[in-house]
Amino acid sequence: MPGRIIEFFFDIGSSYSYLASTQIDGVAARTGVPVKWRPFLLGAVFKATGNDLPIKLPPKARWMVGDMALWAKHYGIPVRVPSRFPMVTLRAQRALCAVERLSPDALPTVAKALFHAYWADDQDPTADDTIAAAARGADIDPAPILAAIDAQETKDLLRATTDEAVKRGAFGAPSMFVGETLFWGNDRLPLMEEFLKRS
């Protein structure tokens, strides 16, 4: 079906969003369905839905460390539990919304750089330096991005994206929508790919 897209709602602070961010281009390539990267605020999704961080449950938190390591080996990607985990990613998500407003084509590259900074290099994804380096890596000028982080239009975009995701049924991250079908979690990428190939 032409005109379809994968809407990829993600938060830099979400471990499984990181995993999915390393694989979603592959799904797009194999299905011919493009990805629209949509930064949202997972903390606000939790508040709106009554969901909570999975790591609040101690045995689940312990399991997740090993689970992440198994996925990293499976995908062949680096991963480590960030020293700042869990953290308030508001400023990173706003920076991504600033990129979405000012240089939308650079959004996937900047987002991947922030994911890598946080989940592989243990950097602070909300720091000016990290954001500026991610922008430069995507060949865009960091100055207007940094200047736009606290702009009302940027805040409004993050809030609108988050509200929209919740309204459409999201309750965690990553949340991938194909039309109104929700695929929740890195582990649902194969089901989404099968769905896209079938329909």
Next chain:
Amino acid sequence: MPGRIIEFFFDIGSSYSYLASTQIDGVAARTGVPVKWRPFLLGAVFKATGNDLPIKLPPKARWMVGDMALWAKHYGIPVRVPSRFPMVTLRAQRALCAVERLSPDALPTVAKALFHAYWADDQDPTADDTIAAAARGADIDPAPILAAIDAQETKDLLRATTDEAVKRGAFGAPSMFVGETLFWGNDRLPLMEEFLKRS
């Protein structure tokens, strides 16, 4: 590594346990690692760990219906949301523990029959008729199984299995252990298979 087993902790009332129950023989066949079926009581696991039914979160409950349908299509198996869902499966789990005590070789076949009765045929997996039919389907006499459901040894086995799973780190179902590595969820079967083939 010889001597390894997959310990498959499951509850008939758990949708993702049902999905996994239809696939785990395949993992065993492809890896040469046998499966030990271990009926436990998911409700008691939730109580012990502070976890809760995922369907308590309304958007997750809505998502799960579609998710189950996608998995069913992926696996080519029947599934429907049972009219009794969620239900207290205590008696079904005790019946399986009775089988484990009296006719252990029949346990996988009886368990699969109860899963199918509940998740495909919308029958009550705690009813004598359902349990008796499952036993007969596994070529064992239903009478001693039914008689042993409320035996103290049966209750003790279910409690011991559940306590053991929690002690080893389980917090949901299905929980598959390979040694002390926990694979939680039907969606982790591929990672477990990869782990078994690698190690």
